[in-house]
Structure formats: structure tokens, C-alpha cells
Amino acid sequence: MDSPIVSTTLQACVLSAASNLIAQGITAYQNKVPFSVDWTPVVQFVLFTILNSPPNFLWQSFLESSFPATYVTPSSKAIAAAANNDEKKLDAEEVNHEIVETKLSVRNTTIKFLLDQTVGATVNTLLFSLVFAGFQGATTAQAVQIAKQDFWGMMYAGWKLWPAVSAINYTLITTIEGRSLVGSLAGVGWSVYLSLIAGGK
Structure with a gap:
């Protein structure tokens, strides 16, 4: 069975390489010069992604296990049936799996959001700067x-x-793999920005 961390990292590597190539194309267009691929930054971005993706996957897993996105609560139908002492309705709802419902935990979602945008963002930003300074x-x-x-x-x-x-x-995607995919897709534009920043140094 494929490891989710491995598949997520491979997916991120492909998108990272594509992002750097796009950035090189943008730079060539802006400078009005023929586009020619420089493979060094492409390899550097892929190496950085290999280094960065597994810890990020584990970070998101930690956040989700520590602060679950949802919680189970009695459904409104079950509460109404219980209030009316309607045993038949309660039995029917249990058979139809309607006796409980899943709700988004606003508290946990807020905590994950804040931790991700402070602790997570800080570590990722510092790691990028340190690694690419080392590359150079x-x-x-x-x-x-x-x-x-x-x-x-x-x-x-x-x-x-x-x-x-x-x-x-944190509000719409339920799996770590799904969140990694959304993050990787959004990261295409972000990686283009980082490529342009790194290339301009």
C-alpha cells in the first residue's frame, strides 16, 4: 500500500517543478529573452519539497488529531423525539442512522487555523530562507x-x-490527503512567487 506521505510528497514535487518552470517562463517574458530552462533551481525546489512536505503532512495530521474538525451530537430529530417520549421515532432514526449528526467544531477549527498561520507559517518561512540561502x-x-x-x-x-x-x-476538506492536494494546488502560485524571489537574489 502506498504511504500517504510518499504520494503527497511526490505530488508536491511535480507541482513544485512545474511552478519553477512557470516562474522561469515569466522571467524570460519580462526580460524579453528566449526561454531556456535552467534545471538547477528546478532541482533545488524539488529537493526543498522533498525536505518540506513530510513534516508538513505530519503537522497537519497532528493538528487534526489534537483538534478534530467535527464532533458528534444528537440530531434535532432525535432531540425532538426524546422530548416527546416518542420511542418509535427514536428507534426509526437509529435504524436510519439519523439519531446523531456530525457538526463542525468552530473552536477546534479556529485553533488549527491560528496555529497553522503562526507556528506553521513561521517554520515554513524560515526553512525556505535557510535552505535556499544554503543552496546559494x-x-x-x-x-x-x-x-x-x-x-x-x-x-x-x-x-x-x-x-x-x-x-x-479546515471547513470543507475532511482528509489530510485532500488538504494536501488543495494546499499543493494553491502552492503552485505561491511557488511561482517564491521562485521569482529566489531567482532575484
Whole structure:
């Protein structure tokens, strides 16, 4: 059986490579030069994705297990039947699996959203800056300095996209794999932005 982490990472790698190629195409168009693929940044983005995707998958799994998206509660029909001491109706609802219903936990969803947009975003932003500074030959001290300089600009840019993605994921998507797919698709545009930023340094 395929591991969800492996399949999610492979999917993210394909989208990451495509994003970098799109960014190179945009740069060539803006500079009015013929498009020619530079495979070095493509490989770098794929390597970063291999490094970054598994921890993110585990992070989302941790958030969901710690703060489940839904909870089970007696259905309105069951409550009404119980209030009227209607045993027949209660039995019928149990047979039809209507005695309970699943509801979105607003509290847990809010907690996951806030943690993802603060702790998760901080780690991802710092990791990106440090890794790509390393790719470009920076020393550890230089990489840390670059990460400090880039941090707030990248966080602000990320907050224009990722809160909406997180809101959709935590309210509409029920599986970690599904959330990873939505995140990867949204990440195409984000990766184009990151590619342009990385390429401009």
C-alpha cells in the first residue's frame, strides 16, 4: 500500500517543478529573452519539497488529531423525539442512522487555523530562507541573516493567500490527503512567487 506521505510528497514535487518552470517562463517574458530552462533551481525546489512536505503532512495530521474538525451530537430529530417520549421515532432514526449528526467544531477549527498561520507559517518561512540561502552558498551566519531579512516580507505575502486556503481546508476538506492536494494546488502560485524571489537574489 502506498504511504500517504510518499504520494503527497511526490505530488508536491511535480507541482513544485512545474511552478519553477512557470516562474522561469515569466522571467524570460519580462526580460524579453528566449526561454531556456535552467534545471538547477528546478532541482533545488524539488529537493526543498522533498525536505518540506513530510513534516508538513505530519503537522497537519497532528493538528487534526489534537483538534478534530467535527464532533458528534444528537440530531434535532432525535432531540425532538426524546422530548416527546416518542420511542418509535427514536428507534426509526437509529435504524436510519439519523439519531446523531456530525457538526463542525468552530473552536477546534479556529485553533488549527491560528496555529497553522503562526507556528506553521513561521517554520515554513524560515526553512525556505535557510535552505535556499544554503543552496546559494551562504554560510550558516549569512543564512540566518538572510532569513531574518526575508521573514516579515514573506510572512505578509503568505498571509494574502494561505489564510483563505486554510479556511477552505479546515471547513470543507475532511482528509489530510485532500488538504494536501488543495494546499499543493494553491502552492503552485505561491511557488511561482517564491521562485521569482529566489531567482532575484
